[in-house]
Amino acid sequence: MARTKRRSTRNATKGSPEPEPTTHGEEQPSVTPPDSQASSESHTVGQHKDRDRCPSCKEGEETTGWNETDKESWVRCDACKKWFHWRCVGEGELEVIDKWFCTPCRELDPKRVVTQKPPARKSSRKRAQRDYAGLNGGNEQDSSKWLRMMQGKPIKLDPFKRMAGSDVTVEWIDNDLSALTEPIVIETSEGLGMKMPEGFTVGDVAHSLGEETPVEVIDVSTQSNLPGWNLGKWAEYYATEPGKRDKIRNVISLEISDTPLADKVLPPRIVRDLDWVDKFWPNKRKGRGHLYPKVQLYCLMGVANAWTDWHIDFAGSSVYYHILHGSKVFYFIRPTAANLAAYERWSGSEVQSHAWLGDMCDEVFKIELHTGNTMIIPTGWIHAVYTPIDTLVFGGNFLHSYNVATQLRVREIEVATHVPKKFRFPYFIKLCWYAAEKYLRDLRAKEEFSSRVLESVEALAEFLVGEVRTMERGSESAKREAKDQVPSDCVKDAPSLARELRWRVRLTNGYASDDDSKHRRKGNVAAPSSAAHHSAVTKKRKRGEADTEVDPDGSYTPFLHFKPRSWDAMAAYPTEKDSRAVKSRRPIFEQAEWAKELLDWKDGGEDAEDAPEAAIERRRDVIVKVRRTEKGIERQRVERVLEEWSWTDDGTRHSANINLLPDSVSVKAESNGAADVVMDGNEDKTHDQ
Numbered sequence: 232m233a234r235t236k237r238r239s240t241r242n243a244t245k246g247s248p249e250p251e252p253t254t255h256g257e258e259q260p261s262v263t264p265p266d267s268q269a270s271s272e273s274h275t276v277g278q279h280k281d282r283d284r285c286p287s288c289k290e291g292e293e294t295t296g297w298n299e300t301d302k303e304s305w306v307r308c309d310a311c312k313k314w315f316h317w318r319c320v321g322e323g324e325l326e327v328i329d330k331w332f333c334t335p336c337r338e339l340d341p342k343r344v345v346t347q348k349p350p351a352r353k354s355s356r357k358r359a360q361r362d363y364a365g366l367n368g369g370n371e372q373d374s375s376k377w378l379r380m381m382q383g384k385p386i387k388l389d390p391f392k393r394m395a396g397s398d399v400t401v402e403w404i405d406n407d408l409s410a411l412t413e414p415i416v417i418e419t420s421e422g423l424g425m426k427m428p429e430g431f432t433v434g435d436v437a438h439s440l441g442e443e444t445p446v447e448v449i450d451v452s453t454q455s456n457l458p459g460w461n462l463g464k465w466a467e468y469y470a471t472e473p474g475k476r477d478k479i480r481n482v483i484s485l486e487i488s489d490t491p492l493a494d495k496v497l498p499p500r501i502v503r504d505l506d507w508v509d510k511f512w513p514n515k516r517k518g519r520g521h522l523y524p525k526v527q528l529y530c531l532m533g534v535a536n537a538w539t540d541w542h543i544d545f546a547g548s549s550v551y552y553h554i555l556h557g558s559k560v561f562y563f564i565r566p567t568a569a570n571l572a573a574y575e576r577w578s579g580s581e582v583q584s585h586a587w588l589g590d591m592c593d594e595v596f597k598i599e600l601h602t603g604n605t606m607i608i609p610t611g612w613i614h615a616v617y618t619p620i621d622t623l624v625f626g627g628n629f630l631h632s633y634n635v636a637t638q639l640r641v642r643e644i645e646v647a648t649h650v651p652k653k654f655r656f657p658y659f660i661k662l663c664w665y666a667a668e669k670y671l672r673d674l675r676a677k678e679e680f681s682s683r684v685l686e687s688v689e690a691l692a693e694f695l696v697g698e699v700r701t702m703e704r705g706s707e708s709a710k711r712e713a714k715d716q717v718p719s720d721c722v723k724d725a726p727s728l729a730r731e732l733r734w735r736v737r738l739t740n741g742y743a744s745d746d747d748s749k750h751r752r753k754g755n756v757a758a759p760s761s762a763a764h765h766s767a768v769t770k771k772r773k774r775g776e777a778d779t780e781v782d783p784d785g786s787y788t789p790f791l792h793f794k795p796r797s798w799d800a801m802a803a804y805p806t807e808k809d810s811r812a813v814k815s816r817r818p819i820f821e822q823a824e825w826a827k828e829l830l831d832w833k834d835g836g837e838d839a840e841d842a843p844e845a846a847i848e849r850r851r852d853v854i855v856k857v858r859r860t861e862k863g864i865e866r867q868r869v870e871r872v873l874e875e876w877s878w879t880d881d882g883t884r885h886s887a888n889i890n891l892l893p894d895s896v897s898v899k900a901e902s903n904g905a906a907d908v909v910m911d912g913n914e915d916k917t918h919d920q
Contacts, residue, residue, distance in 0.1 A: 285313075285314060294316075304316070306321060306331050308331065310332050310339075328345065328346075330344075332344075332345060380585075391413055393415070393417075394417055396421055396424070399423065401505070404505075417605040420605055423605060424503075428496065428555070439490075439492045446462050446482055449481045469532060469621065473621070482531070486525050487528045488525040498629075505549075505631035505633070507666050508524050523657075526657065527628065530625055539615055539617075543612070543613055546659050548638070550626060551605065551608075552607075552626040553624065554604050560597065560617040560618075561600065563613070611641055628656070632666070636686070639690060660698065661718050664717055665721065670691070685739055685740055688736045689736045692736055698729070699730070797858070807850070811847050812844050812847070816843070817845075853870050
């Protein structure tokens, strides 16, 4: 084994060394200096004069000009036990060498190879954990470090809309495809339908909630929670002049739902209209004494120079953010598929603390907010926040139905990067079940939804079908956990609900099959960023003739897993064929409208004296079906008529096709008539007999 040797220890060794121990039959390399008395009892005085030379030193070369490191770094061959200057024989770092053999020994035995030490084991000491709670509005690192890191980086001014509060409505979202795909700023709260306390201070927060109320305070320098803080102590610290604060601390996750302060804060109208918790979580299961997602009302109290590193709000939830007083500087990255992948790599690696995420993404935007400004941050946007002065903010998070696919994608990132469940969206899966149950009822009632909502509902259904598969095929612990997430008060049969929702939304979206295979699914839609910046583009797979599965009786099943009601009896009558001749003009195929004239079905055909004669070959098939119903019986008669027309002039058959097809031209016409039957979509509805 290689060993370095410092010259300062050469002459300190006196006397004979003890025999070198062996382990597992392998001789341990000596740590004895090459010039000590123990290295060889046959050393002579002349040899000591050459103690600074090794067997590989060049003849006549002096070591007096070497630096101290080269003079003192030696390595011993594990075969012949001779010592060499590492400068003379080595390559690379001596510290990483495990077994080393000199060149003559390697030539004698090719099995002797130089090996390196295995990588050092990581310390078992407990490492500081990333402060996920701080990602919702506080300070995670010493801000000066990040400000220095940003210097010279390409940062663009924001292109985001400034809107009037009265224009931020559900109608705006439904009518504008770019709505809620990028942040918007409302400079005044007029028209937002929002209520905020006026002239409120951090001291007022403490007084309203109680000065003895415990509060989580973060020490920015260590990113650890400080015990023993309450709102009274925090208000006193906040009131201290910035230059006299011993450390930068932050309160970052003070949720105020079901408190007296909550009565003074009302989120914007658009948030209340979209929020899944408001829309789908049962009212009887909200409020004091109930467990539900309390994420809509946060009080954020940031001090000067606070910094929040790059993050996405939990579960990709959207955010409303109102500056009561102070200022904030936001840095944004679009949630494209590539940027989200870069964020996942960055947030799950050790470079997170010293790498600028913007270097891994396409572009970074900067926007400044001031007192009275409100901002809506849509699903999935990656952002970092700097606080230039002491600032008091009220805000909150909400899930909605206009980009569920990206919300689920962010949740996947949280799982992949091992974000603790404590810092994820509370009761997320249970909320998804509540939303699915409501959408299923609406789809059964033929409610209409925009294409964006239908795409989101489909993504929701796919996610819940995945949960169902876990219940059916997962491990026992996974099954138990998945079942515990189902709200038993409204979801009685989770597998049926998830699969029926998926079937109905696909039917509404125009799919031709409910096949589970990936090649028949739409791809996940990553967050659409704007009309010009869509993170992913997908198309629906529309129903076509090739997608229809025809049964032997002539009926068809529009969906692979959908089985229509069977018939009790069915009769197919023999095919009837006949031929006849009529006077009818040939279609003029050069005209674009030639086919429309033939859509008006006439059993007798067209009769014109000056028209050429057309020969009609006619085929007629009839099927009758009968089944029992609750009211009586249902009978269906399906008639299919196929005609083939051919024209002749003066007894000679001619082609009317401009492509000069040989000798004849044929036009096929087909009718589907029905007695006692009304065809509606994919279902056959008949009158009771």
